[in-house]
Amino acid sequence: QSVLTQPPSASGTPGQRVTISCSGSRSNIGGNNVNWYQQFPGTSPKLLIYSDKYRPSGVSERFSGSKSATSASLVISGLQSEDESDYYCAAWDDNLENVIFGGGTKLTVL
Amino acid sequence: QVTLRESGPALVKPTQTLTLTCTFSGFSLTTFGICVTWIRQPPGRALEWLARIDWDDDKYYSTSLKTRLTISKDTSKNQVVLTMTNMDPADTATYYCARIMHVDPSKFDPWGQGTLVTVSS
Numbered sequence: 732q733s734v735l736t737q738p739p740s741a742s743g744t745p746g747q748r749v750t751i752s753c754s755g756s757r758s759n760i761g762g763n764n765v766n767w768y769q770q771f772p773g774t775s776p777k778l779l780i781y782s783d784k785y786r787p788s789g790v791s792e793r794f795s796g797s798k799s800a801t802s803a804s805l806v807i808s809g810l811q812s813e814d815e816s817d818y819y820c821a822a823w824d825d826n827l828e829n830v831i832f833g834g835g836t837k838l839t840v841l
Numbered sequence: 842q843v844t845l846r847e848s849g850p851a852l853v854k855p856t857q858t859l860t861l862t863c864t865f866s867g868f869s870l871t872t873f874g875i876c877v878t879w880i881r882q883p884p885g886r887a888l889e890w891l892a893r894i895d896w897d898d899d900k901y902y903s904t905s906l907k908t909r910l911t912i913s914k915d916t917s918k919n920q921v922v923l924t925m926t927n928m929d930p931a932d933t934a935t936y937y938c939a940r941i942m943h944v945d946p947s948k949f950d951p952w953g954q955g956t957l958v959t960v961s962s
Binding site (some may be wrong): 775776778800821823831 | 871890
């Protein structure tokens with residue numbers, strides 16, 4: 732069982748805005764950066780959002796991140812079929828001294 | 842250009858020890874703040890962090906697996922080695938290595954392509 736909680740699935744139609752949540756605690760999200768990863772089937776994960784809200788070079792502006800207290804969110808605006816993928820949140824946990832991941836959210840574009 | 846590539850056996854038997862090598866280029870593990878980490882992903886399941894080694898040779902291990910893991914580096918070869926003892930079918934997974942910056946220990950960028958390890962007799 733993952734320490735960070737994500738919904739197992741999310742969906743939307745092209746053009747819609749979709750939000751994926753990531754819930755944790757004070758020892759992880761509450762005190763450390765949250766990073767988001769995108770993973771297509773059969774490929775390695777790719778950094779999508781770092782330090783809660785920043786996009787690496789080359790990542791579409793349609794992806795944005797935010798954090799409040801012990802929860803973080805990934806927002807995908809103007810949903811496109813190519814966004815259909817798995818999304819994971821991750822953070823360092825001060826108590827465990829480990830990196831912890833969310834269980835992943837499978838995004839389907841209807 | 843920063844790249845990482847995992848290598849190791851595709852098949853191991855239960856109780857055996859797994860040795861995986863991450864060979865990287867485009868950065869040095871002697872540079873302040875640079876780290877290399879290992880993450881795995883069982884088929885159809887979520888990512889799981891395993892271990893990390895820092896430029897100054899500090900090491901961190903998954904709490905649940907630390908008795909079975911050893912991470913080491915060879916800076917002259919630009920390699921990081923992960924060993925996992927007493928392999929079990931539940932350890933079947935794709936194993937990834939990735940570079941991280943010490944400032945943010947969960948910021949993995951980039952990742953290697955991964956190597957699938959199957960544990961079966």
